[in-house]
Amino acid sequence: MKFWFLSDTSRLIKEKNEIEKLQLTAAWLEETEWILDDGLALIAKIKSHGHLYEVKLTYPPFFPSTPPMVTPMEEEADWSSHQYENGSLCLEWGPDNWYRSVTGANMLESTYRLIYMENPLGETGEKHLVISRHFLTQGQNLRNKIFRLHVEPELLNIISNLQENYVANIKFVFIFGDRKTAVLHVLEIEDIEGSVWENTSLPDDIKPNYELTGLLLKTDLSSTEVEKLNTINQWEQHYDTESINPLSEEKLIIAMDNENNPHVLMSSTSKEKLFSIPLVTEEHKERLPNQLVGLNEKKIGLVGLGSLGSKIAQSLARTGVRKFYLVDDDVFLPGNLVRHTLDWKSVASHKVDAVENQLMNISSAVDVEVSKINLSGQEATTSLNTVLSKLGNCDLIIDSTANPRVFNFLSAVGTTYGKPMVWGEVFAGGIGGLIARSRPKADPDALTMRKGFNGYTMHLPEFEFKIRELYATEDQQEEVMVASDADVSIIAGHLTRFVLDTVLQPGQSIYPYSMYLIGLSNSWIFEAPFDTRPVHINHLPDETETVENEEERNRTIDFIASLLEKSDD
Known part of the structure; x- marks a missing residue:
């Protein structure tokens, strides 16, 4: 492994100087210690609202081209809403907005601002919501989700404009496109008056030879109230069960709250408990050039x-x-x-x-x-x-x-x-x-x-x-x-x-x-x-070269005419 601090000694000196300068000027930074831990790292103690937060600032092998990582020293410490699954803190600089002039000292300052605002260990005192500097893409949000519901833009428009207390059956299928993902597709919406919408986009060749029955309903419940309903029995209190066909053992419920936000719930077996799955859709965009019309x-x-x-x-x-x-x-x-x-x-x-x-x-x-x-x-x-x-x-x-x-x-x-x-x-x-x-x-x-x-x-x-x-x-x-x-x-x-x-x-x-x-x-x-x-x-x-003379043309016409006369006979 190539160590950046051995090949770029001037940057190492700059990092050390900036940390020393910060320790002299920032009252909240109490202790620092440089260590070698599969690379260069810094242990730091940050004081906020009377509590000490011990963190490790880890420099990656590709520093300064990629940003350092700051994590709590205590394993499984849950400090912030801006914290990844591996425990590292999502700070003001990351891979999406990093530039080489940002130093480890800047990362520690960002860590202090996050801790001070959210005050995670404080039982009393002010706690503020820190607005995220970025948003996650659909792919990032879905990468740990096995089950997803794909909804056509046309269908999303229909279910987003339902009347209150609307209830209908969903015909749906599971499609396993790979070994890691199970995607649910809605084939049809059918209410008491008949079919409301049919999926014409899904190719027949990939449809399984079965259909499952689910539920679509529009509620007057808030988003918070909808999220509390996680069993079939709880949902049956909010619609007339006799107005729809019985649901399959594999349940699917699409519930619209009072602000027309969709909530997708399912159970993969006959169990009573439902769990939430993400809805995947796309905004309609013309992706082909006009000349191909x-x-x-x-x-x-x-x-x-x-x-x-x-x-x-x-x-x-x-x-x-x-x-x-x-x-x-x-x-x-x-x-x-x-x-x-x-x-x-x-x-x-x-x-x-x-x-x-x-x-x-x-x-x-x-x-x-x-x-x-x-x-x-x-x-x-x-x-x-x-x-x-x-x-x-x-x-x-x-x-x-x-x-x-x-x-x-x-x-x-x-x-x-x-x-x-x-x-x-x-x-x-x-x-x-x-x-x-x-x-x-x-x-x-x-x-x-x-x-x-x-x-x-x-x-x-x-x-x-x-x-x-x-x-x-x-x-x-x-x-x-x-x-x-x-x-x-x-x-x-x-x-x-x-x-x-x-x-x-x-x-x-x-x-x-x-x-x-x-x-x-x-x-x-x-x-x-x-x-x-x-x-x-x-x-x-x-x-x-291809034009016949008049005589040949007339002889040809006479020949074809004689054949036509025979066919009439």
Whole structure:
């Protein structure tokens, strides 16, 4: 361990001088003694209202970058309302407002002011409430709480405006998100007239297959009076038990006091005793930028749910996409854990099914259709055409397979249906990646862009890695090189932004090019990580090339008309 007082002797001298100066000028500081106790510490006796308070000022290893700690010498001494569970006093300076010029002497002065105002040992004399210099965050308040009730802002607004003597049933569930926390969620509020509110935010996939029954009531009791009621029998005196359904063995009561403050009480078993649990909610805030408005109406077709595709799908769902058509026939295996968004719970499942569940757990409003068709494999032609037709009905198509045969099919879909297509690839070895798009009437079709890219790369240095498998290469020493999760995530992030820009702003893109090479290392054509090379491909088809002559057009119309006449017969 490094001792600060050995490496920073000038600060040690300053600390000693300030303590000596304080002892000469402050009548309340009676004795001090320096000690070594896993570091440097000072024992001090503070006199206040005729009582002696013995404290230990402990300098931490990182002093003066972090503040000293002051604790009572007597174990389990409960002196102040400004005292942490470990016994240390919450003084005027702490980790949140500390600066290096504050000394141990300043901390002792703050200790004296706190003791003098609160007068903890004095049976007589004035005792004053010392206002806290800070507030605890929700996370700090909850870190030792196993049970919590999560309440939607909409529900909190409803229960905060109840009429007096209102009583209703609560349908609720326990959800164990981890091994340390049990979260209660309200599913429905139902009074004598029927359902008042229903939770539409909680994804169905995480709801357990049972519902418990609790109680909601508005009282005319004060907060203090409510806190004294801690048994079921006591509460039954304050509402008509016949106006609601019987409560479950696991009790939950949400009681509003006369100032509309919620009090949450529960019992985890059939015991009569109730205990208070915290209520967790959030203030409604718009967390997505305005330019993403309308994204929930767009349907995205995504082919390939590997490490790249899974990251794109998840990011799009978090950004506001609510309609997906996902295509992939592959199964998730333990080897995929190093780069995929899925985890062990999905091993041996089809990737497309597991990603579907993942998206629906992000938002209950997500609507996902899936297909396990292998677009480049042995499949019935009717199945292939059905999938391609459904992709054509999407607002945008994404190819994240890096498979040339799949690319050909999707390019045909985009051209036939006049839909934009976005594709990307992580280069083997994690040296970089490609993102590209083809927009109707703004870019060449996808096949033309790929041909243009192949022509572009012919003028570049030879790619020195032999491709072994997707995301893996072998360098000249025959060592397998693979892309990391971070590499894939970077390309996925760029590709997702490309998708959003394409589907929402087709006429005013922020991207001056429709194809980019993005470097992640000093390799191939890239001079450094994040070296980005735009690829300019602007060969739009000549419309005159696709216009039939008048004779061919008339012959085609006559042929179709003859077929229509036959169908009428």
